[in-house]
Amino acid sequence: MKFKLIEEFKEFAVKGNMIDIAIGVIIGTAFNKVVNVLVKEVLMPPLSFMTDGGNWANRKIILREAVNNNDTKGIEEIAIGYGKLIEAGIDFLVIAFTVFLVVKVMNALKKKADDPKNKTIATPKNIELMTKTNELLEKQNAYLMKVLAEK
Numbered sequence: 001m002k003f004k005l006i007e008e009f010k011e012f013a014v015k016g017n018m019i020d021i022a023i024g025v026i027i028g029t030a031f032n033k034v035v036n037v038l039v040k041e042v043l044m045p046p047l048s049f050m051t052d053g054g055n056w057a058n059r060k061i062i063l064r065e066a067v068n069n070n071d072t073k074g075i076e077e078i079a080i081g082y083g084k085l086i087e088a089g090i091d092f093l094v095i096a097f098t099v100f101l102v103v104k105v106m107n108a109l110k111k112k113a114d115d116p117k118n119k120t121i122a123t124p125k126n127i128e129l130m131t132k133t134n135e136l137l138e139k140q141n142a143y144l145m146k147v148l149a150e151k
Contacts, residue, residue: 035095059083
């Protein structure tokens, strides 16, 4: 059991799955930094300017004001911080839209690559073989139909 697990892990690592996951995590981390800068430094300042100004991350609804007494520890402020939620929502929308565009482009490229009639892009071997098999089956069916029609 122990050796089987090690063998499975080696197979997983050698197939490239682990490397693909690591590359995805690295690119995702870098993309997250870009989105954070885009939202905080490019999108939020004009939004703050169009409204009444200020940093959106600091926006909140105060439920109870803080009270500081010299003789006691004081009472902390209780507030609902909705500004960070708005920034996180904008982050999400930017990421979701970007992922949508990437998937759309990848699907278009895959569709082009899977088209056996498109000679500008090399067709994957499995699609070529399936196309040839399909053509041979169509010829065989046509021949069989001709033979059966003659009888």
